[in-house]
Amino acid sequence: MNENRPARVTIAAVAARAGVSPSAVSHVFNGRPNVSEATAARIREAADQLNWRPNYASRKVGGQGGHSLGLVVSRIGGRFERDPFFMRLIAGLTQPLAEIDWSLSLTLVLADDEQRVYREWWSERRVDAFLLVDVRDEDPRIAHVRELGAPAVLLGAPIEDAVPAVTVSDETAYDQVLTHLGDLGHLQIARVSDSPGLVHARDRDRRFTEAALRRGIAADVLRWDPTSPDPVADLLRRAGAATALVVDSEAMAAEIVAHAPEIGVRVPDQLSVVAWEDSWVSTLVRPRLTALDAPVEESARTAVQMLRRLVDGEQVSSQTVSGRRLIIRESTASPPSKKDETPSD
Amino acid sequence: MNENRPARVTIAAVAARAGVSPSAVSHVFNGRPNVSEATAARIREAADQLNWRPNYASRKVGGQGGHSLGLVVSRIGGRFERDPFFMRLIAGLTQPLAEIDWSLSLTLVLADDEQRVYREWWSERRVDAFLLVDVRDEDPRIAHVRELGAPAVLLGAPIEDAVPAVTVSDETAYDQVLTHLGDLGHLQIARVSDSPGLVHARDRDRRFTEAALRRGIAADVLRWDPTSPDPVADLLRRAGAATALVVDSEAMAAEIVAHAPEIGVRVPDQLSVVAWEDSWVSTLVRPRLTALDAPVEESARTAVQMLRRLVDGEQVSSQTVSGRRLIIRESTASPPSKKDETPSD
DNA sequence: ATGAAAGCGCTAACAA
C-alpha cells in the first residue's frame, strides 16, 4: 500500500526514538508535571530531530479545545478592499493570537452567505470562536452565534449581554471634535456616514447631534451615496450651509478632500473635514486629514483575551478600551467669514 | 462530569435520528454512491435538523486531506498594513477557496519568526499548503517548504521547479510603460523600488533598464529609503535629470505625487510618475496615478487551483497569468522642455 | 444498499 512515501512522523515515532511511551511524550507536550527532567529533555530532543509537533487535528478530536479564531467579513461594496481599518485589525489580531498559539481563519462573504458560513465553520468546528465586526442594527449574527453556542466577541457598542463587546470609548471623541471645530468657529456642521445600517454609525449620528446641540452648533446627518456617479458632489450639494464635515471613514474623507476643490470647494478654507478613523491614508492626501484615531491594536488584543477566556468557559463581560484621539492635521480650519462666503453653486 | 452541557451532536446522533448506521451517514457526506436516494435524503434531513456537519478535525485525523491554506506575511515596515495589494490578494483568495471549501489561515510575522511559523503550522498540520508571497532573493522559504514536504505555490517569478509559481507576465508591461513615456518625450527615467531584496524588484530593475536602453532611453534605478525623515525629498535629490519615475508600489507613488509639489517639483509638469501596481489609492491622490494594474484576482484563483491539485498529489507546473494593463491617468505628461527646466536645487 | 469494526494521532484516566 504505502509504497515509499515518507512515513509520517507521529507521536509513536518520537516515543520510540526517545525510548519512552507515547503518553510520556504527550505529557511533556502538554506541560504535565509528571515526567523527569531528564526524560523530558530526551523527548524534546527526539521531537526536534523529527520536527514533530502534536497534530492539531488529532488533539482537537481528543476533546481538547481548539485554537482558531474565525473572522467573517461581509463584502459590501469593496468595504474590505478599500478600508485600511481591516489591515490594522488583522495585524492587531494576529500578534496576540500568535502569543497564545491560535490562528486566524479569515473569509469574505456576500451578504446572503453570511449566516451559512458561520454555521458551517462552527458545526465543523473549523473555528472555535468568532469575532464579529461591522455589527448592524438587528444584526442576525448575534442571535445566530448564541443559538449555535459559539463563543463570540463583537467589536463595537454592546448589543445584548449575550455577546460581550469591545467598545472604543467615543465619549470624549465628540467633545474633542466639537471643541476643535467650535474653537475654530464652526456653527453648522454635518456628519457623513456611508453605512446607515451599522450600529456604530446610528449611535454616532444620535450622540453627535445631541452633543453638538448642547454646544449650540447645528448638526446635520448626511448619507454618502456610493452609487452616485460623483458621490462627493452629490454630498456637497446636500451639505447646505455646513462649514465642516465629520466623516465616518478616512477613505471617504480622503475622497472628499481630494475631489472637493475640483468642484469648487476649497478644503479647509471653505470646508473643514474630519475623519472618524485614521490610517496611513490620512496623510496621503492634501490637505492631510484631521482624524480621530482609534486604538485598533488595543481593541484587537482585548478581544483576543476575552475570546480565550470565553473558550475556557469563563464568564466574560464587555470591555471598553481607551478613547479616540483627535489628530489635528490640515483639513480643518476656521470657516469662511460671511463676506467671502461663496454660494453653494 | 459533563453535567448538563448540550451533548455535542456527532455522526452517531445523526445516524440514530435517520435510523441508519454512522457509516451510512459518512457515505452520504462523502459522495459515495452506495446509498439509496431515499436513505440519503433522510440522512441529509436529519443532519440539517441537528445542524450537523462532519467535524473538520476528526475527518482530518482519519487521514483525509485537509482544507486549509496558510498565508504567512512578513511584517516589514508596515508593508502589510499599508499595502492595498494584500487586501486585493486576500479578497481574491477567499473567493476561490470558499468554492472548494477551504479556509485561509493568515498571520503576520517578524522576520525572525518566519521559518518557525512555517514549520509549526506544517508539523501540526494546521494548514495543508502554503502560498508564498514577497519572495526574496535566495529566499530560505523555498528550501524550507521543500524540506518540510509541504505543498506550496509562490506568487512571482519562478525560482526553481521545486515550488511552482504563478507569474504575472511583465513582458508587455515594460513595453507599455516605455512606449507611453517615450511617446510623451521622456529620455531619462528612473525606477524606484523599496525592497531591493525581493526577487521581482531585482528582476524588474534589470529588465526595465534593458528595455529602456533598447529604446534609447536612459534608465536609472533608485532606492526608496523609508528610514529617511523625508523619503520623497531624499529620492528626488537622487533622481538627477530623470523626468519620469516608475515606482514599485502605488503607495510610494502616491506619497511622491502628494509630497513632490511641496518641495518644488510639480507632477506631472516637471516629473511624471507611474505606479507599478494599482488600487483604489491610485485615484485618491491628485494627480491620479497612471498605473500598471495586475490581475491579482486571477493570480489568486490560479494559485488556489494549483494548490488544490498539488494537495491531491498531482504534478503541477508554473503558470503565467495575463499581463499588466497600463491605466493612464494624470500623473504622466510630457517632460518640461529644456528652457523652462528648473535646476534640481 | 447497509453496517460492523478497525483505525487515524492524540490525550487522559488509571495502573503499575
Added chain:
DNA sequence: TTGTTAGCGCTTTCAT
C-alpha cells in the same frame, strides 16, 4: 515517574 488503555468523531475496508 512511567506505561497501558480507552476513547475523541470520523472514514473506510470488508462483510452481509
